Amino acid sequence: FFFFIYLFFFNLGLVNASHHSLQYIYTASSGIKSFPEFVAVGLVDGNEVMYYDSNTMEAIPKQAWMIKVTEDDPHYWEFQTQGLFGTQKSFINSIEVAKKRFNQTGGVHIFQNLYGCEFDDEYKEVQGWESFGYDGEDFIAFDLKAERWSAPVHQAFITKNRWDNDKMKVTETKYYITQTCPDWLKKYLEYGKHSLVRTDVSSVSFLQKSPSSPVSCFATGFYPSRAEMFWRKGEEEIHAGVNEGEILPNNDRTFQISVDLDLSSVPPEDWTKYECVFHLSGFKCDVVNRLEKSKIRINVEGENNMRSRKHFWEIIPIIAITVSTAVTILVLMVAVGFLCRKREKSINFACYYLF
Structure with missing residues (x-):
């Protein structure tokens, strides 16, 4: 109905x-x-x-x-x-x-x-x-x-x-x-x-549960929900080894999204060739983060679980x-x-x- x-x-x-x-x-x-x-x-x-x-x-x-x-x-x-x-x-x-x-x-x-x-x-x-x-x-x-x-x-x-x-x-x-x-x-x-007609830019970060896990590009705190995030190598958007997440709501009426990239077959010295691009409709400039190991937050499984639990209690x-x-x-x-x-x-x- x-x-x-x-x-x-x-x-x-x-x-x-x-x-x-x-x-x-x-x-x-x-x-x-x-x-x-x-x-x-x-x-x-x-x-x-x-x-x-x-x-x-x-x-x-x-x-x-x-x-x-x-x-x-x-x-x-x-x-x-x-x-x-x-x-x-x-x-x-x-x-x-x-x-x-x-x-x-x-x-x-x-x-x-x-x-x-x-x-x-x-x-x-x-x-x-x-x-x-x-x-x-x-x-x-x-x-x-x-x-x-x-x-x-x-x-x-x-x-x-x-x-x-x-x-x-x-x-x-x-x-x-x-x-x-x-x-x-x-x-x-x-x-x-x-x-109603506002634009909130997202904060973007790299997360990884372990050194062998896919690298997750995580964006949160953006508004409106019409946004997209993708991985690219050079100027070419890549799809192989990419797992795109859905746009999810936060409890403050902003949104979050994550896109995972499997780099298990990529030599560590080539990781800097990859970039995570976040595009928010209504905002002229994209947020572009070049992948560097120093930027990755590793061993955040506990933090991810905490965020998941927090999100669960927020939506109850x-x-x-x-x-x-x-x-x-x-x-x-x-x-x-x-x-x-x-x-x-x-x-x-x-x-x-x-x-």
Whole structure:
């Protein structure tokens, strides 16, 4: 289910840094006393920037830089609150109708709407989406290329037919996710440029467990995650004897990567012909380290184990959050309804009526 997949990557902080994204997710539920009936969350590049729920009934900024929005519009947060309150009522009211459509009585239900947009760093490629989930399954989604709605379950055919025949709705949906949403994403990136659009250069070092082990070129503390590291001899990149590691997150939202090189068949006097190159997107100069024995930290197996244990304990809370999210989503059930939109500001407020 799309929301579970999204939350999994959001909790891990693994955002595709080659693109910038703005997305919102609405969740309505019934039959769960400890969970708000309605929750709305807005995210920029995977960072939560806006939150609203039916308990507080107030849209609030979740990043300090989001307060800057009121410099352009003093009534921004008041508008978001009013719009989301209307969406909240329509989402909740639609649940009973959805239960009838699916021949359900009582129980726990959840209805979710995920929509947003993304573009690359040069704003050349814009993509957008809007999807709805019901009972832990995809219910209906907008096909931007075909400009029609797709319904994977027969219970959504009524909704699909009505929305496809409403040309104004199709036009507004396309315009929002290809024009309005990207425009606001650019604004948010400007507001939060010091924290969202940043470049942290990595520290690079050579590690080796023993004199006969492969030499590991290890980089850590870099941001964003779109980086690459490789070994080269002279000006030629080499692949034989190279074991490339994956980019992994650190607990401070930076990243790390390592690339091992097997030099067992290379005479020690030729080691200086090899270089480790680290390239970080957005940074003009590569970090190039020539391999010299004096730079290699040997017998660091204990240190590597310590780092592995540290990394393990660092991700335990993240794993716990992810598992908790998965359990919540599997337990909750949703109801979905007919969409009538009000395309204003940065948020796509929706009024749902099932039929």
